[in-house]
Amino acid sequence: MFISPAFAQTTAAAGASSPFASLVQFAPLVLIFVVFYFLLIRPQQAQQKKQKARLAAIKRGDKVVTAGGVVGLVKKAADGANEIEVEIAPNVTVSVVRSTITTVLAPEAANDKK
Template identity: 40%
Template sequence: MQFLPLLVFVAIFYFLLIRPQQKRTKQTREMQASLSRGDKVITVGGLQGTIDSIDDQNAVLRCGGNKLTFERNAIRSVLKKANAPEPAAEAEEKSEK
């Protein structure tokens, strides 16, 4: 019976802290693995750009006419995938039908 509060504490700790962090890490790895040329991205430093080229380790971003090289894991999020249609274009297509 002495270990029951400790087990409850460990379970709460796991479900509130460890498991959500593992999910975020997995999602970030999947996002970084799916990067491709033409994707609009944001780096961990807040720089926004379009991927000009990408390999296993590095990504070259076009930012305002300049090309900057970043490590692939420095990309925080994708704003728009290269093959994804514009939201405005989708709305226009629906209104035309």
């Protein structure tokens, strides 16, 4: 008396959707992927490419920072070698794996006054 009967929907009304409607449903997912690609994935790949080039260009005399935070001066860096020798204190040289170097520091300009 107070509850109205519920009727099931027919299958003809549910099957009447067009292929365009299903494409519109997936458009937000595609849009989200495109935004993620251009805002996150692509810049990360460019950054990794630059880091790889910096590691390959390390030469003797460069000041570097390792992943552990150790700052040192490169004493020996052979082309293509996986390990380089870094002087972390006077007369203290350690062998470091090239991929653990995070930053190559630019040489600081002298603060000379004329």
